[in-house]
Amino acid sequence: MNLEKVIFGFFVILACTLNFGFFIGDIGNEQLHHPAHLFAAVVVNLIALVMKFGDRTHIGATHLATSLVAMLQLLAAAFVWMWHVSIKHLPMTLDTMANIISLSGGALIANLISVVLLVSETLRQTR
8 A cells, every 4th residue: 555645645635534524515605614624725736736736647636736726716715704704804695605616616626527537547557
């Protein structure tokens, strides 16, 4: 068993599950979408992104691209939340929460693609 691949897989799957945990729930209920969950998704996605820099294969480039997309989406979601609540000092509205959830949904799709790539690469190597 390759410990490096275990750690890589762990962070790729953790990034996806944390993103899913933030995304899931009623879009109109802000209590179901805690900012700490978004922060955790951003941090773990950043770790997964850094881990993908060493791979020089085509599949590695695709992994990196999915991570870059997920980070862009999650950072945009965090920026929208911060801008609305901390900078403009406005209460959270349904429209703002919908924008944040939509951005995290885009990141979730990118993370799911990354997990599918990881699983397909694993299945291809075992044959």
